Amino acid sequence: MSPYVSLVVLLLGCCTISRAQRQLPTVPELDVAAYLGRWYQMYANIFSYATFERNGVCIQATYGDKGGGVISVWNTQRLFEPDGDLDALKGVAYQSDPDNSPGILSVGFPNLGGGAAPYWIAKLGPKLTGSDGVDRYEYSIVTDNVSLYLYVLARDPDRYRINYDSEVQEWLSTNGFTGVNAPIETLHVPECIYV
Template identity: 30%
Template sequence: MKQTWIQKLALSAVLTFGASLPALTAAELQTVPSVNVSQYLGKWYEIARLPQVFQLGCTAVTAEYSLNDDGSVKVFNSCRFLDPEKGFPITITGKATPVDESNSKLDVTFFNGLTKGKYWVLELDPEYQWALVGEPDREALFVLSRAPTLDDAIYQDLLKAAVEKHGYDISKLEKTKQLVN
């Protein structure tokens, strides 16, 4: 089959772009040096996130972590649809497994392994009161706190780290509506 000039141009563009692909790859995402899993366990409140399809309409988002018998971490995520107080509750349970000894990179699965994700701890309070969590592709980012609110100075520092240290585009970051007593 004879190639048209459009096909040749497209092939040329693909070859040219492909040759420069390594130069366009972002630097690897850096995590905290280590996470003490037993200190990380418990309830966390989502303060902000980059929008995720699976979280459309979610408010009052929390994640609870506990140990499974096999040493992996049980992940129990919950939210309320549209309204933090009166919204319909939505929950999902998953499993997180550390990728290495640092425990700062975890593989998370839901629906018995049908859906998988990366959970990387990028910033972590020494007292385990707040965390910045993302994925290596920089499509997901979560600001988490042990309380439904987070001091604004800490929040701003985490956003600054997300951009300057970790290379995130936070222009679409949205604050999560939480039920605050």
């Protein structure tokens, strides 16, 4: 990333933090088993796309149970095009206080260095039972402790667009994800090569 892009992202982030100076509440309950599995990223914001997901399309996250309260994280994306080079990142997540703050997690990616980052689940969609008999949340809105980053995850892109997108867009607007912090749609097309 060029130093100029980094500076712009940093300055915009500072402005957003100054503007917001608030923490969104997180979900009061989280069924971790219903959160595991594959997610498709439907939206992120400029801060995500300018840093972790630069040039990414067809973005997915897969969460698994590593035991002992640790969740495996495997983020994948194609670079530039739906059949572009695969870019993948492995990490772990955990709840710091599952009894009192179940929607507040920390996620770390050892390959990136640094410590764990806040992963706050601000809203969850309904649970649906899949063909495998497992209940899973239909969508998740994820941010951090200062609402700088934004990720909207869904189990199925088409089902999400039909059933939940307008509800999520309204929630995002009401909760300050507008202007420079507005959601940007992630490309998911039939040509995407998923892993």
